[in-house]
Amino acid sequence: MTLILGLESSCDDSAVALVTGDRRILAQAVVGQNAAHQPYGGVVPEIAARAHVEILPDLIRRVLDEAKVGIGDVDAIAATAGPGLIGGVMVALLAGKGLALAAGKPLIAVNHLEGHALSPRLVDPDLGLPYLLLLVSGGHCQLLEVRGVGDYRRLATTIDDAAGEAFDKAAKLLGLGYPGGPAIEALAGSGLPAAVPLPRPLVGSGESHFSFAGLKSAVQRAVASGDYRPEDIAASFQQAVVDCLVDRTALALDKTDAPTLVVAGGVAANAAIRSALAGLAAREGRGFSVPPAWLCTDNAAMIAWAGAERFAAGLTDGLDAPARARWPLDESAERVRGAGVKA
Numbered sequence: 001m002t003l004i005l006g007l008e009s010s011c012d013d014s015a016v017a018l019v020t021g022d023r024r025i026l027a028q029a030v031v032g033q034n035a036a037h038q039p040y041g042g043v044v045p046e047i048a049a050r051a052h053v054e055i056l057p058d059l060i061r062r063v064l065d066e067a068k069v070g071i072g073d074v075d076a077i078a079a080t081a082g083p084g085l086i087g088g089v090m091v092a093l094l095a096g097k098g099l100a101l102a103a104g105k106p107l108i109a110v111n112h113l114e115g116h117a118l119s120p121r122l123v124d125p126d127l128g129l130p131y132l133l134l135l136v137s138g139g140h141c142q143l144l145e146v147r148g149v150g151d152y153r154r155l156a157t158t159i160d161d162a163a164g165e166a167f168d169k170a171a172k173l174l175g176l177g178y179p180g181g182p183a184i185e186a187l188a189g190s191g192l193p194a195a196v197p198l199p200r201p202l203v204g205s206g207e208s209h210f211s212f213a214g215l216k217s218a219v220q221r222a223v224a225s226g227d228y229r230p231e232d233i234a235a236s237f238q239q240a241v242v243d244c245l246v247d248r249t250a251l252a253l254d255k256t257d258a259p260t261l262v263v264a265g266g267v268a269a270n271a272a273i274r275s276a277l278a279g280l281a282a283r284e285g286r287g288f289s290v291p292p293a294w295l296c297t298d299n300a301a302m303i304a305w306a307g308a309e310r311f312a313a314g315l316t317d318g319l320d321a322p323a324r325a326r327w328p329l330d331e332s333a334e335r336v337r338g339a340g341v342k343a
């Protein structure tokens with residue numbers, strides 16, 4: 001039985017998990033920092049990094065104790081090495097390096113996005129490769145063909161803001177606080193999705209990529225006008241995002257023979273988005289897979305599982321593996337106009 005210890009600290013969640021190669025989660029723990037960042041309306045990198053330093057050692061001990069194993073029983077240490085807030089990324093990676101060195105275990109430097117990309121396979125043993133992945137989170141909005149462990153082809157990305165970032169900004173404009181995604185979804189439940197005339201950037205244009213900056217600006221104007229109820233703005237904004245994601249994903253499905261559409265990342269926890277994409281997959285005759293909501297947000301189980309997949313493929317890393325603020329899954333993809341470092 002392969003046993004992988006996973007460490008995650010790329011943003012504002014400190015997380016540790018023990019996962020086996022046969023998909024059992026022996027123990028896991030996640031500690032968020034919402035209260036620390038709420039006064040600022042978003043994540044403050046230095047506050048996040050300092051909190052990871054304080055929290056992560058206790059989480060490691062807690063998870064090992066809960067599973068009743070010692071670090072010597074672990075086959076490898078998987079730690080997020082990027083992308084993310086560089087101060088936070090360094091905490092898990094350096095902790096992983098220290099444990100690997102002390103215990104004489106292999107280190108696996110995991111791309112956080114690969115953690116999301118492979119997370120559905122942790123809970124769905126029948127999910128085979130390849131599949132089309134919509135990776136939609138606070139920092140990323142991409143469509144990728146997942147062809148194998150470490151083998152990804154990017155079909156689309158955002159040329160400005162990610163969908164999750166748009167949710168957070170819209171929530172801030174509505175005075176809903178942080179994190180914005182769950183707050184928008186909750187308020188939208190009592191609103192009318194067609195009440196506010198918001199744009200669907202690039203929908204119907206045939207453009208492969210995503211854009212949400214114009215939608216955020218339209219929400220700002222709607223709020224400033226005072227003409228609309230907050231719940232109607234939230235519902236209309238959420239519907240606009242849904243329409244953009246469905247339109248772009250439909251274009252990507254035309255470019256791949258992958259039999260299954262998979263959705264992962266924090267925004268995949270949104271029920272309206274999940275439902276709309278499941279409907280798209282059904283209309284296109286493709287399978288559909290999405291992890292449970294807890295596995296969509298940042299967690300260490302997905303990092304440990306990505307580590308398990310890489311370990312099984314013989315992919316480990318040296319103790320000189322760097323922490324990376326930017327780390328695309330498809331490093332050969334061409335830079336997209338306007339996308340900058342988010343490409």
